[in-house]
Amino acid sequence: MRESQTAEARPYHHGDLRRALLEAARRILEAEGPTALSLRAVAREAGVSPAAPYHHFKDKAELLDAVAEQGWEMLDKRMAEAKAEAEPREKLNSLGIAYVCFARDNPALYRVMYDAARDKEALPEQMLADNEDSPYCKVRDTMIELGADPDAQTELELATTAAWCAAHGVAEMAGFRQFDHLKQDLGGERPFLHAIFAHMGLFPHVRRN
Amino acid sequence: MRESQTAEARPYHHGDLRRALLEAARRILEAEGPTALSLRAVAREAGVSPAAPYHHFKDKAELLDAVAEQGWEMLDKRMAEAKAEAEPREKLNSLGIAYVCFARDNPALYRVMYDAARDKEALPEQMLADNEDSPYCKVRDTMIELGADPDAQTELELATTAAWCAAHGVAEMAGFRQFDHLKQDLGGERPFLHAIFAHMGLFPHVRRN
């Protein structure tokens, strides 16, 4: 009965089910969307009984939290890549584009990420200012690199928050067919996003240079 | 058995249940949040059997659509008031503030509004450009009043869309406790929103004057 595919932990007599459940959840999420993501379906997909997940997660919300956390880590990775590849003056813009593209490429996962956060009325660790190497800090630090005053803390926090709000707003809206004709007029997805961000005048430190 | 409270329609042998159901839904939504809003709970609250709503709504989604539509009408009303009361140069800013305040004051309703839209992959009628007197057109027309070129259609549409994205992003984020300290630093809710919008440089036509 043992089919552990990685040489890692595998804590007890079944091959580490926790990981298997998370993978099953991701598979369902991509294939059938958030509404199909039931605890029972995850257990079914992983080949265990409906009650089995309760030995690894307190309840359904805790499983979704774990899925969401993976999402934030993915997003962080994408943003890190985007920042590394971009020209210095384009780094901030690239972070925004990477954020929106992540949401566009993983709409179900993105929704789980924010639904989980909403239910807790708190943003996940990955977005907090006191967590080094969070996406939030990537944006803030990039602003500093581009000339923002690192000592004007409230100002800096406001600017970062504003950028985050804007990216989130665009990410949610970009999913609607409503804007397809605008995208066509502009010749694709990327130009549309660039134009929106430009209109927001989101990145003053970029524009000033 | 008849307790119709308004002198209106009341189409058949029971006092117009459709309206009663919508009112019950709104009551549940405010008191217990979106997760408690089940069809059965609405029927229960309205004092009818679980199957009764099916004579007025095709399914649960259609009931939620109707609730959402009421929400968009409320939002439109708030935005109309905000625009009417504001100084000319402040109209656009006031529209944004009104939008975010509506979302803050009716978080559950706001969520239903966008959830309903997401499931259809289309924005509701109230937000469309071809619907005169929609919130969308209020924003667009205000931009024209403030000096935007009414003939540069794509440009105008982009600016309006950008503003809408920004307002939605702020509206969603403003619910998180994460930003409470920022609000305190700035002395309350409104200054926070003003500062965020200012940081976005959202309203170029305003700033130019």
Next chain:
DNA sequence: AAGATATCTTTACGGCGTCCAGATACCGAC
């Protein structure tokens, strides 16, 4: 007055999240 029709109730089905009692397999101590 009577038939048609719209409204509401009853009953039922399968799926859901969750709990509980029992079975099963691993772990450490002797």
Next chain:
DNA sequence: GTCGGTATCTGGACGCCGTAAAGATATCTT
């Protein structure tokens, strides 16, 4: 190496959900 303890999984149950079908009831039309 055996054995008790413990973590892991199964099976079954409960109450909730959305929804469908069939029967009852009140209104509308004629």
